[in-house]
Amino acid sequence: MQSLRVALGAQAYPIHVGAGILGDAALYAPLLEGRRAAIVSNAVVAPLYLERLRSALAACGASVVEILVEDGEQAKRWETLDAIIGAMLEARCDRRSVVIALGGGVIGDLAGFAAAIYQRGVAFIQVPTTLLAQVDSSVGGKTGINHALGKNMIGAFHQPLAVIADVGALATLPPRELRAGLAEVIKHGLVLDAAFFEWLEAHMERLLGGDPQALTHAVVRSCELKAQVVAADEREAGLRALLNFGHTFGHAIEVGMGYGSWLHGEAVAAGMVMAAELSARAGPLDASAVARVRALVARAGLPVEGPDLAAARYLELMTVDKKATAGRIRFVTLEAIGRAALRDDLDPAAVRAAIACCSPARAAAQ
Amino acid sequence: MQSLRVALGAQAYPIHVGAGILGDAALYAPLLEGRRAAIVSNAVVAPLYLERLRSALAACGASVVEILVEDGEQAKRWETLDAIIGAMLEARCDRRSVVIALGGGVIGDLAGFAAAIYQRGVAFIQVPTTLLAQVDSSVGGKTGINHALGKNMIGAFHQPLAVIADVGALATLPPRELRAGLAEVIKHGLVLDAAFFEWLEAHMERLLGGDPQALTHAVVRSCELKAQVVAADEREAGLRALLNFGHTFGHAIEVGMGYGSWLHGEAVAAGMVMAAELSARAGPLDASAVARVRALVARAGLPVEGPDLAAARYLELMTVDKKATAGRIRFVTLEAIGRAALRDDLDPAAVRAAIACCSPARAAAQ
Numbered sequence: 111m112q113s114l115r116v117a118l119g120a121q122a123y124p125i126h127v128g129a130g131i132l133g134d135a136a137l138y139a140p141l142l143e144g145r146r147a148a149i150v151s152n153a154v155v156a157p158l159y160l161e162r163l164r165s166a167l168a169a170c171g172a173s174v175v176e177i178l179v180e181d182g183e184q185a186k187r188w189e190t191l192d193a194i195i196g197a198m199l200e201a202r203c204d205r206r207s208v209v210i211a212l213g214g215g216v217i218g219d220l221a222g223f224a225a226a227i228y229q230r231g232v233a234f235i236q237v238p239t240t241l242l243a244q245v246d247s248s249v250g251g252k253t254g255i256n257h258a259l260g261k262n263m264i265g266a267f268h269q270p271l272a273v274i275a276d277v278g279a280l281a282t283l284p285p286r287e288l289r290a291g292l293a294e295v296i297k298h299g300l301v302l303d304a305a306f307f308e309w310l311e312a313h314m315e316r317l318l319g320g321d322p323q324a325l326t327h328a329v330v331r332s333c334e335l336k337a338q339v340v341a342a343d344e345r346e347a348g349l350r351a352l353l354n355f356g357h358t359f360g361h362a363i364e365v366g367m368g369y370g371s372w373l374h375g376e377a378v379a380a381g382m383v384m385a386a387e388l389s390a391r392a393g394p395l396d397a398s399a400v401a402r403v404r405a406l407v408a409r410a411g412l413p414v415e416g417p418d419l420a421a422a423r424y425l426e427l428m429t430v431d432k433k434a435t436a437g438r439i440r441f442v443t444l445e446a447i448g449r450a451a452l453r454d455d456l457d458p459a460a461v462r463a464a465i466a467c468c469s470p471a472r473a474a475a476q
Numbered sequence: 477m478q479s480l481r482v483a484l485g486a487q488a489y490p491i492h493v494g495a496g497i498l499g500d501a502a503l504y505a506p507l508l509e510g511r512r513a514a515i516v517s518n519a520v521v522a523p524l525y526l527e528r529l530r531s532a533l534a535a536c537g538a539s540v541v542e543i544l545v546e547d548g549e550q551a552k553r554w555e556t557l558d559a560i561i562g563a564m565l566e567a568r569c570d571r572r573s574v575v576i577a578l579g580g581g582v583i584g585d586l587a588g589f590a591a592a593i594y595q596r597g598v599a600f601i602q603v604p605t606t607l608l609a610q611v612d613s614s615v616g617g618k619t620g621i622n623h624a625l626g627k628n629m630i631g632a633f634h635q636p637l638a639v640i641a642d643v644g645a646l647a648t649l650p651p652r653e654l655r656a657g658l659a660e661v662i663k664h665g666l667v668l669d670a671a672f673f674e675w676l677e678a679h680m681e682r683l684l685g686g687d688p689q690a691l692t693h694a695v696v697r698s699c700e701l702k703a704q705v706v707a708a709d710e711r712e713a714g715l716r717a718l719l720n721f722g723h724t725f726g727h728a729i730e731v732g733m734g735y736g737s738w739l740h741g742e743a744v745a746a747g748m749v750m751a752a753e754l755s756a757r758a759g760p761l762d763a764s765a766v767a768r769v770r771a772l773v774a775r776a777g778l779p780v781e782g783p784d785l786a787a788a789r790y791l792e793l794m795t796v797d798k799k800a801t802a803g804r805i806r807f808v809t810l811e812a813i814g815r816a817a818l819r820d821d822l823d824p825a826a827v828r829a830a831i832a833c834c835s836p837a838r839a840a841a842q
Contacts, residue, residue: 188554192623199625227593230620230631254596257558259565265596266632 121269129322132276133162135169150221151212175201214240222253226268241291245332248273277325290375304448356382362427379412388464389443487635495688498642499528501535516587517578541567580606588619592634605645607657611698643691656741670814722748728793745778754830755809
């Protein structure tokens with residue numbers, strides 16, 4: 111097991127990463143003694159891991175409440191939140207109770223937001239069971255649900271007490287979801303750490319094969335990199351926006367195709383290739399770096415091109431992205447592998463060209 | 477106009493109190509330049525004050541969105557929140573937009589909570605138009621809604637950018653609501669400031685008559701006292717609990733009678749008399765102090781006795797109060813006028829006796 115600390119002053123917390131640690135009572139004991147623990151999970155994850163988690167919590171002397179919600183992105187709505195809060199009230203959870211999120215990003219977003227607003231805020235612990243949740247949602251404190259008019263439009267920043275990231279749980283993850291999680295791992299290298307990107311180039315096959323040591327390093331390094339950014343910029347004013355690399359295009363793909371047809375990580379993967387192409391056009395990223403981005407994304411089994419959407423549709427979808435300020439599109443570009451910049455001065459023609467050279471039409475023409 | 481500052485570090489904010497200040501553009505200008513302002517109000521308050529507020533905001537160069545929600549406590553539910561957030565999304569409010577709560581405590585709770593969770597948090601300004609909201613909800617940052625299983629069970633601590641408390645707006649307040657607001661004013665004197673309690677004894681008739689100077693002083697001093705407590709204890713861990721004086725009994729009255737039949741301030745008023753009686757029994761409050769509490773509550777036109785509820789029913793209702801920790805009832809008692817204490821060691825017999833001597837049966841027997 112390896113551990114790191116997210117330095118957020120009074121809200122600082124540890125992330126523990128390792129194989130089989132989900133059931134390690136010693137990790138929970140200092141946080142839970144004599145408190146009530148409300149585990150929030152779903153019908154996919156619960157049969158696999160709930161019993162081990164419950165045993166560990168019971169060994170700490172915590173009284174455990176189990177709350178199962180439906181699976182999938184569509185669970186992120188008021189009704190599910192109301193059900194979680196209702197179950198906690200029925201179980202007489204008080205302000206000292208702790209919510210424990212056992213599952214992927216949806217469970218983390220829902221359970222974390224329920225914790226943020228239950229009696230104006232109770233503590234929570236993340237036990238992420240997908241690679242995406244381990245490397246992305248376990249750092250940053252973002253929680254929330256969707257509104258009919260937009261994804262993640264409702265939520266709170268609420269930091270966990272601790273994150274227990276068990277890479278052993280990735281063995282039961284569908285391969286497509288493992289690959290989608292790798293998109294965010296690659297992103298962290300691209301935006302912040304050239305050496306980590308090189309390490310990923312050297313270890314991609316071991317990661318895809320589920321090697322626990324390689325996965326532990328990838329999760330730890332991703333969390334360290336994201337944690338540095340978040341610690342410097344908790345409220346997403348500036349630096350943190352760099353972590354949106356690939357996400358402006360990716361967001362357009364997800365919305366344009368209808369949520370769910372592309373996984374978030376798949377859309378981000380194609381979005382990163384587009385953003386790299388844009389960076390080469392806008393400067394100063396060189397063409398060999400773009401080729402390395404394409405190659406690693408492809409080796410991870412992720413799409414290097416977007417769906418069949420017109421460039422005009424991309425532009426339309428990107429301007430309603432909530433990361434847009436006052437109608438202008440802000441892009442994160444690469445200056446080199448491991449170094450990113452925030453730009454809002456880009457020529458729309460360069461944006462259209464970047465989209466075009468990652469489109470199926472262009473691929474078919476080759 | 478008088479102003480005070482709530483000292484909460486990075487979340488510090490000013491409260492301005494005076495007659496006719498609601499339409500003073502100079503108070504909003506530094507907060508709103510070039511930003512979108514979403515005014516949340518209801519059909520009772522909007523016809524009286526919305527036009528003046530809108531003109532002031534327009535004079536600051538803010539683009540204004542108006543969102544009307546239904547009136548009353550039952551508006552504090554998910555559906556209303558969803559409607560506010562939906563209207564903000566439709567108006568393309570972004571993270572720099574500011575929510576403005578124009579109305580009483582319900583509007584403040586709803587609009588403040590919507591601001592707390594809209595795109596994970598935007599700024600808000602309180603323009604309270606009831607005495608209760610001016611002296612109570614404008615300090616402390618409590619926002620939220622009700623759950624079917626309990627009042628104020630869902631919410632967030634979210635501090636405003638500023639509070640503009642116009643005592644001129646109290647002229648249109650129903651007298652019963654003015655009196656209910658005075659209950660919290662009296663409470664602040666009782667718990668924290670004997671000199672202010674004496675001032676209230678000397679000025680109660682002027683307050684009831686709507687004298688702007690007296691009302692300004694009462695609001696400013698109440699806010700100052702509450703602000704001192706909140707600054708020392710933002711998250712209600714210890715000191716802030718003293719502000720719940722009268723509220724444990726009051727909560728039982730509100731729930732026991734069904735929300736709405738007693739106003740919150742009326743229930744708190746009777747609850748304060750019960751808590752004073754309890755303090756005399758548990759010590760060391762003397763009988764003359766209890767008599768002063770009774771007398772001032774009565775002069776404010778507020779109830780000095782509870783409804784016809786059995787003592788056992790009070791005890792049952794008080795143990796499910798969310799301020800109870802692990803099933804034990806915590807009471808705020810008075811040691812003297814102007815000095816309170818938190819006790820969880822009280823004899824249930826003393827609690828029953830305090831209830832009995834403030835019951836209609838006892839009054840009828842005299």
